Amino acid sequence: MEFLTFPSEKHCFTELLDSSNGEEEKMLACEEDLEMNPFDGLPYSSHYYELLKEREELPIWKVKYAFMEILLHNQIVIVSGDAKSGKSSQIPQWCAEYCLSVQYRYGGVVCTQVHMQTAVWLALHVADEMDVNLGHEVGYVIPFESCCTTETILRYCTDDMLQREMMSIPLLSSYGVVILDDVHERTVPTDVLIGLLKGVLLSRPELKLVIITAPHMSSKLQDYYSSAPLIRVENKHHVDVVYTCTIQKDHFLSALRLLFEIHHTKERGDIVVFLACEQEIEKAYQIIRQEGSNLNPDLGELVPVTLYPRQKEVIFKENEDEEKCCKNYKRKVLLTTSFGESLVWIKTATFVIDVGVERRKVHNPRIRADSIIMQPISKSQAEMRKQILGTSSSGKLFCLYPEEFTYKEMKLHSQAKIQESNLTSMVLFLKRMAIAGLGHCDFINRPAPESLMQALEDLDYLAALDNYGNLSEIGIIMSEFPLDPQLSKSILASYEFNCVDEMLTIAAMVTATNCFSRPPPGTEEIALTCWRKFSHLAGDHFTLINVFKAYKETIANSTSQYYDVEKWCRDYFLNCSALRMAEVIRAELADIIKCIELPISKPDFGSKENILNIKKALLSGYFMQIARDVDGSGNYLMLTHRQIAQLHPFSAYYNTRRIPEWVLFHEFCISENNCIRVVSEISPDLFVELAPQYYFSNLPPSESKDILQEVINHLSPVSTTKEEQKTNGKDKEYEKYPQTPAEQRCIIQ
The missing domain is CATH 3.40.50.300 (P-loop containing nucleotide triphosphate hydrolases)
Known part of the structure; x- marks a missing residue:
């Protein structure tokens, strides 16, 4: 087989051709044809040759021939190298050459990255080096943004986006080579991909897997992949x-x-x-x-x-030109x-x-x-x-x-992140993959059993699992959203409560970066005054809707779409890039809603009924994140455990000095100064109406639980009957299977 060489190289990979069949020998490209770019059929530019000289100086370049030979004869290749050796930019290009040499009969190349920024930058850089157009031959896919076509030969993507692609294409049939980069960072999606691809490789012997890692993890990967060949790249420096x-x-x-x-x-x-x-x-x-x-x-x-x-x-x-000027x-x-x-x-x-x-x-x-x-x-x-x-x-x-x-x-x-992260989203994904027959994941490091059980229990509370531990219809739809499962459940509940439009805005705003910029020293009071203009009495979730609406109105009224909006954001101490990202996320979520054919209700933000409905939708997903002010001074006790927290300084309640007794919060971390972020007021009545009874019964004893129990006891007989019908259905289903408690029913393979 012939691997395409660069114009400056005076030799071809003739040794590799010895092991190739006759059909592949016919694909040998003559040296005089290499002046044309084989990826787009156009002549190489002078800029290409300038970059080529720089590429040949990279430490990784010394192992190109060895890499291509190993890739030809092996299904798995591990590349271990120091930082700044050129691994992430050159190896994907060589793999693209391999796919081109076999006429893409097995597909193109995908290279995962841990960081969104790196995926975008590498795609830009590599498209420049290959002398092709970004978004055509080379592209990138990151959460809520795609710069690719169906004809893209080499795409960079984040590890979680390739994971999501496996939900619709489990065997990744559109790729001939899969590259996992920065494996040593041990993110949850990367570890899951390592485990699932073991099964995919058995089903697709023609698929190649290249793993790029730092030196300290190479031996562990070799053991995991049964002594797969290793290429070591050193970057000597003082x-x-x-x-x-x-x-x-x-x-x-x-x-x-x-x-x-x-x-x-x-x-x-x-x-x-x-x-x-x-x-x-x-x-x-x-x-x-x-x-x-x-x-x-x-x-x-x-x-x-x-x-x-x-x-x-x-x-x-x-920017070197800028530096010179x-x-x-x-x-x-x-x-x-x-x-x-x-x-x-x-x-x-x-x-x-x-x-x-x-x-x-x-x-x-x-x-x-x-x-x-x-x-x-x-x-x-x-x-x-x-x-x-x-x-x-x-x-x-x-x-x-x-x-x-x-x-x-x-x-x-x-x-490894898989041993210290919330695994609810990961378990939801694996349950979805089990439907496609790829539910077994051979983890390189096994997650903690208690983390898996907590994830399974949470999915069970969210009605994402059926009585056998498999995904329910709700769970399947939840897995379609690239969001936290609780947020996905709230979006689905908003369909029932006629507030889909508002819930999409909330989901986009809490998923994007924090929209409130930290004010420079000395301007804190000015910032607080500006933020009060967006405050909503119902809470922070509603304040975020106000911010997004004001942002959209500013865009509609601005003469120059970007300059006026950026100035407006600076004036109000808001993060313009976060709001732009929220806009993109919201559009993507609206497209998913349309794909699963859920109608989006007309906006009705501001009415009492709408405010109540939004709270119901939020509670449907976040009933596990409730806190109560225990002393009237803003010391909130978590309903599920004994941790105490205060309101975050960015909260609308913090600025207005109003302290609601019961709140739903989006985020909480135990730290030096415990804070709950994105907080909205709720009533105990709403909680007992929407929280599953089997979740409430598992709460630890507390004063807060006693108060909620009193609310349940004082419900009218009619309401109690409805509640029993609504929440006890699953308890009755449990009674059908007394010998299989949740811990045994919900098993990760």
């Missing part, structure tokens, strides 16, 4: 590592102090700062903007750039957190500041809540931060911790 003598009392202030000290040395080079959490990114951004204006202009300008691993933000790429020197400061290593694409980074700790979210299945814990990063993460400077001849890594801290406090590797 980095000066400077450690502190002691642990820093305040790592955040120490990092900023060091940042300004580096800037004052006038030593050229951009700076990457690894902070502990996203809140520190926001805070650092504001401080750098504020203090930067007071610096000596001769030092140059500090340009802070935020890189959020879990959010869709613009990935920064240096600029009179004053500009130093970029890239602010990111753990697992933000793959987001740093600039080649001009000379300094890295590493605080050595991270705030990590860990799910506690017993109390159905996340905990925020501060802990040291892993040794493998610390090593990857050195590799960011691989392209710099004089890079310096400043570790704000002693060297012995690395050996004594840091674990070898980070914990």
Whole structure:
């Protein structure tokens, strides 16, 4: 078989042809034909040859021939390499060459990414290197956005989007090569794909699987895939590592102090700062903007750039032309957190500041809540931060911790997300895959049994499972939405309560990034005054509808669609990119509603009946997230456990100083200052009407439960009869199967 070579290469892969059949030999491309781009049939541009020279300098290029040979003769290939070696950009192109050489008879190439930003940036970069058009030969698919056609040869996508594609095409028949990138980050979707693809490979012997990972995980993957061939790529570089003598009392202030000290040395080079959490990114951004204006202009300008691993933000790429035109020197400061290593694409980074700790979210299945814990990063993460400077001849890594801290406090590797996350969405997906015959997932690391049981129990409460533990009709429809199952259930309930339009807006707003921007120091009161204009007495969910409506009205009335809207957002301390994302998400959800043929009711926001109906729809999905003010001062006790929380400062209730007794909340994390986010007032009557009786009966004893029981006891006989018919139906079904309790009925294969 012949693999397409580049014009500058003077040899063909003749050795590979020896093992090919006669039909494939006829596909040999002569060297004189290589001046034409085989992917679009057009002549190569001069820009292509310029980029080709740069590509040939990448460490990964040395193993191209070996990779192509192994790919030809094996179904699975594992590529282990350091950061900045070119793995994510070059290997997918080589796989596209392989698919082209066999005339796409098995399909094209898909390459998964952990971060949305990386998928978009790589698609742009690779389309440029291949000299083709983005959205045609090369494209990307990320949540709520697709830049592909049916003819796309190579597509980058997030791991969760490939997972969703498997719901409709379980065997991924449209692909000849599947590439799983950044496997070492161990996200839940990536781990699920690793397990499911084992079965797909058995069903499709012609399918190729390429796994790209960091060196520390290569042996584990080889064992998992029965000694699959491994290609190791090294990126030799010299980095000066400077450690502190002691642990820093305040790592955040120490990092900023060091940042300004580096800037004052006038030593050229951009700076990457690894902070502990996203809140520190926001805070650092504001401080750098504020203090930067007071610096000596001769030092140059500090340009802070935020890189959020879990959010869709613009990935920064240096603009060399802009740098040449600029009179004053500009130093970029890239602010990111753990697992933000793959987001740093600039080649001009000379300094890295590493605080050595991270705030990590860990799910506690017993109390159905996340905990925020501060802990040291892993040794493998610390090593990857050195590799960011691989392209710099004089890079310096400043570790704000002693060297012995690395050996004594840091674990070898980070914990897999599947062992510390809420698995309800994952279990819903696997139940859906079981319908297609791919329910068995051979996890590389088995999830905790209590996490699986909590997920199964929650799906059972949401009526997503039938009596045998399989997906119910409601569960199948819920799985169609790329949302948290509770939110999906609320959307389905909104059909019953005639408030679909409003519920779609709420779903889009809580799924997108927070629409309220953190105000700069000194402007907090101004921001609060602006936000009060959107406040709704019924709660934060309704306030979000007001914000979205005002945003849409501003777009409709603006003369310049973008400039006026951005100015309006700045004036009201709102995040314009978050609102744009909410607009996109809402449109996508509306399309899904149409596909499953659920009619969207006419908007009726503001009427008493509509407000009540929205609360009913929300309660249908979020009855497990109820809290009660126990002392009249805003100390909310969770109904499901003994945790106490306060209202988040962004809450409309927080700003108006009104404290409702019973609330439904969208999010809660156990942290230093426990807060419940996106809160709306409800009544006990609504709760007992809409929460399943078998959920209520399982609640732990408490004063709140006693109050709810009194409400149930005081219901009229008619209402009680209706409630029994509505909620006890499932209890009666349980009685039919006394020998199979929920724990045994709901089994993940």
